[in-house]
Amino acid sequence: MKKPKIKMTIVKEDTGYSAYTKVADDFIGTQGDNFNDLKAMILDAVNLSFEDKGFVYTIDEIEFKYDLESFFDFYKVINAKALSERIGMNQSLLAQYIRGNKKPSISQTKRILEGVQQIGRELSEVRFLL
Secondary structure, X not given: OOOOOEEEEEEEEOOEEEEEEEEOOEEEEEEEOOHHHHHHHHHHHXXXXXXXXXXXXXXXXXXXXXXXXXXXXXXXXXXXXXXXXXXXXXXXXXXXXXXXXXXXXXXXXXXXXXXXXXXXXXXXXXXXXX
């Protein structure tokens, strides 16, 4: 058997975060108080699930899919006001999405994602004078 790819869904809960995925017929789920705890719990849960198959995963081999609340909570370096200006979205509306007060449509979610990914591409190309 080939080592399966793991795609964990991360969701902000009232008290912390939850993560879950389904691989074949197996459900893997866990929770944590913060992102570091959650990553450790995810790694433990995934490796325990595949222990009988002899697979060992590192955190870098696990893909994360976030809801907007958890993403902006984990990556506080992304300024929501600046992002809203960059993507042409009302700042108040983006803030409501981030807080979970409103659920964005698929097109709005894609718009936010494209803005975040564009920033990521730009940052990955940055070079400093040495």
